[in-house]
Amino acid sequence: MIDTHAHLSDETAFPDLESVVTSSRRKGVTGIYTISVDAADTYRCLSIARRFRDIHPAAGVHPHQAAAYDRSELISALKKTSAFFAVGEIGLDYYYNFASRDTQRKVFQDQLQIADDFYLPVIIHCRDAHSDLLDILHSRGRRDNGGVIHCFTGNLDEARELMKLGFALSFGGMLTFSNAKAIRDVFRQLPYNRMVFETDSPYLAPVPHRGKRNEPGYIRYVFQRAAEILNLTFDDAVRINRSNTARIFDTHPSGAADTCFFKFAGIWHLNVSNVKTSDLTFNGINTSTDYGGYELKLKRSYSADEYLSKSAKIPHSERNLLFIRSYGEPLMEADKLSMILRELKINHWQNIILTTTGYTGAHHEALTFLKKIAGYIDGIEILFSDNSYTHLIHSHDSFAIKCMESFSYLMKRFVYPDVTARNQRICDQLTEKFHLPCCAISQTLRR
Ligand SMILES: [Zn+2]
Ligand SMILES: [Zn+2]
Numbered sequence: 001m002i003d004t005h006a007h008l009s010d011e012t013a014f015p016d017l018e019s020v021v022t023s024s025r026r027k028g029v030t031g032i033y034t035i036s037v038d039a040a041d042t043y044r045c046l047s048i049a050r051r052f053r054d055i056h057p058a059a060g061v062h063p064h065q066a067a068a069y070d071r072s073e074l075i076s077a078l079k080k081t082s083a084f085f086a087v088g089e090i091g092l093d094y095y096y097n098f099a100s101r102d103t104q105r106k107v108f109q110d111q112l113q114i115a116d117d118f119y120l121p122v123i124i125h126c127r128d129a130h131s132d133l134l135d136i137l138h139s140r141g142r143r144d145n146g147g148v149i150h151c152f153t154g155n156l157d158e159a160r161e162l163m164k165l166g167f168a169l170s171f172g173g174m175l176t177f178s179n180a181k182a183i184r185d186v187f188r189q190l191p192y193n194r195m196v197f198e199t200d201s202p203y204l205a206p207v208p209h210r211g212k213r214n215e216p217g218y219i220r221y222v223f224q225r226a227a228e229i230l231n232l233t234f235d236d237a238v239r240i241n242r243s244n245t246a247r248i249f250d251t252h253p254s255g256a257a258d259t260c261f262f263k264f265a266g267i268w269h270l271n272v273s274n275v276k277t278s279d280l281t282f283n284g285i286n287t288s289t290d291y292g293g294y295e296l297k298l299k300r301s302y303s304a305d306e307y308l309s310k311s312a313k314i315p316h317s318e319r320n321l322l323f324i325r326s327y328g329e330p331l332m333e334a335d336k337l338s339m340i341l342r343e344l345k346i347n348h349w350q351n352i353i354l355t356t357t358g359y360t361g362a363h364h365e366a367l368t369f370l371k372k373i374a375g376y377i378d379g380i381e382i383l384f385s386d387n388s389y390t391h392l393i394h395s396h397d398s399f400a401i402k403c404m405e406s407f408s409y410l411m412k413r414f415v416y417p418d419v420t421a422r423n424q425r426i427c428d429q430l431t432e433k434f435h436l437p438c439c440a441i442s443q444t445l446r447r
Pocket of ligand 1: 019089125126150
């Protein structure tokens, strides 16, 4: 388990730092990101990171301390060592207003520039200032890896804007608070590859320690609650956090597991193809190849035998459901896939659901492909973005017509409940077009 945000340098809160770290490790914490609030704190974070190999330091000045900001101090710290994984925490706090809003904005913007200069992501603190935050970030444009908005408390629109600007959102103890339904409602709707988890120790301790001193070991309660809300397993939540943290902060190898056959949300997935039929991003948000904390892009091509030997190790009790889910389009590997599927069916896999991008028509043999595997699959999940669908349904070029032929075949061959689409509006249009029932994509199938 990784805690992406703690203030271990707070000497008043952690006079017993050694034992806090030891006890966190004993509870399964393998990495702690300790965040700075001012110039002196930056060096305290650094010295803690030097004492403990699994702690990483950030450098930066909190909006509370904005009045004491000195740009040359921050630059000299960043020049001194490459140990700092991010600039943070920086941002705006209009709840306490310890520094004037004007000063806060200037200091924030200056630190964003420094982060850019050092090619570092940022950790942003924002309280009661989301509209100014968005204005400032918008004025700087999208960053491929902006960093993290920690302890996110904004609404869904703000979350979407921030994700489009290249940020991930971080959640902590508040997920467990009974009066934080609004935060949970936003959290539930986010893509997995844009969420990380934190304690913000010593603050915001999760239930059942609410109101007491928080420590990184309590991150377990955050993962537990997050998994419940998302309908995932505890391990899924831990893995998603680990994978996102590695990608965003680039601080440790992601230790990417072999993903040709993997388990996510309690369901086995078979990953068969890297071949893309189009280069779509979903609303500009999901640009990574990560799926539930797994790297979906295969490192190499696997043979049918390799898939089958992996399947053979899976107990029969777990063979009730299998998703064919790939970075590319599985139908582009129809020959291999039909060989694998045939054996899987003989070996008692009960329900096999194929996930396709819906762009199968891009290949002139799409229908042949579909027919080749049709006998072995029990359902189809169509994953396509609003823009691709709109293109298909409204255009009359030969590409679109081919796509629609494939869709039409898919829809008629595999009906509800396993025909799904990304949102209700698309479902309604599909239903109208094909006179078939269709349901919006479920929680566990989100990309
Ligand atoms: Zn903060
Ligand atoms: Zn903090």
